[in-house]
Amino acid sequence: MNALDRIIGAISPVWGARRVAARQVLDTYGERAYAAAKSGRRNKGWSGRSTSANGEIGSSLRDLRNRSREFVRDSWAGQRMLDVLTSHVVGTGIVTVPNTGSDRLDKEVKLVFEEWAEQADVEGFLDWSGIQALTVRSMIEGGDTVVRYVDIPLADAGRTVPFRLQGLEGDSIDTSKDTAAIVQAGRRIRLGVQMGVLGRREGLHLFEDHPSELGLNAVQSNFVAWSDLSHIYRPLRFGQVRGVPWFASILLNAREVQDLIEATLVKARTEACFAGFIRRTSGGMSPLARQNKDDTDGKKLTRIEPGMLADIGDGEITFASPSSQTAFGEVYMTAMQAMAAGAGITYDQLTGDLRQANYSSLRAGKIEFRRLVEQVQWTVAVPQLIAPVHRRLIHRAVFHGRLKRRRDGYPIDHIMPAVEPIDPKKDLEADILAVRAGRTSPQEFIAAWGRDWRKVVEDTAAFYETIDKQRDGAGLALDIDARKPMKGSPDNGKQTGNGKADEDE
Structure with a gap:
């Protein structure tokens, strides 16, 4: 209590008590309760700013994108991370399967899609699966990618x-078109992305050519409507309109690790050198210049061979003894583990080091990795690329008379790349039990292996029909016939091709 509070308290105790109570409340709210929010010696290294997602990206995107690409170009680790992520998210392509409820319609849609998929690239170079893979790869490396729809x-x-x-x-988006303030009718442009009311995307401002393409004019940009393109990136914050390279959080450490590896290699090469230093008096003869009668060929001794012991006279030679002590192995492993975690993959996927791995550790690591892959597939790849492209294709197919207009549209299912099991027998038995227990459907079980269950059923039925005809005539029997007990099965009864046990005679 200060002097003024004491005076007021002497005159009016009620008002004095209120002042003291109010000051205590202000002191309580003014003091930060979280240690990380306080100011002091331990927190002086923090430089966080209250910026929006677009504010942070706008000032850093170009440098992050360029350095991410350099990391991939010049580092085996960057190339490996990019390959692993792309191969698991897309694989050989995310498959789109019609599901209209009519087999006839499904076959019509599938035929239209397959014919188009082979020539999906306007440049005539890639097919639909190749476009998927390159789109995801460019998104991971550069932050975002654009796919334009061309008629x-x-x-x-x-x-x-x-x-x-x-x-x-993503370089093709004109980031100079940037008016954070609302210009008219609720419309604004942020980092080349034009938005309407409530931030609803209206389109992108795209350069006619890549800005860095030599000999081409990339200054002019044009507005392309949102319905005529797909903008693919992984949003990390609400309101974010551009993507960030996935390696942004590890670029600094990755550069330092690369420098460490280079320095260690130089050190190892230096240690491998067996260097010698000659001592002799000023103006004296070199002890390696032997010219005695034992030197029959008259040649000078100018180098030392491995394992050689030579009499060099009265001169003295001192050899270097470099130290070979290093903690590189531990530092390298820790750095690789941190980089792998930052990129979202496992240590063994990055390095191929399986020395300390077993079934349990591999499975535990892969479970987390597969969750990340599934999240990217279902929240980025499908809604931002696969589904919009399919909708546009169906619309154009109906418009040009390849498909009939249908009130219910043409629903589709998506089949992701198969997940290879760590232990096929154990994983397959667990999956079969999950189906029998009702945890998953047979359709989901087959789709998890990257297959269309309708195609599997059709092929299997055709296969059984063929071998049954052959068996009646030639006695053909295969151990892969799922209607019969497997070799070594405890079922001693014989089964026919129809799955019914024959009676013992």
């Missing part, structure tokens, strides 16, 4: 739907 002339389309895709890197 081509009917004469150039042949039998396919006259619709193609053009892949563009």
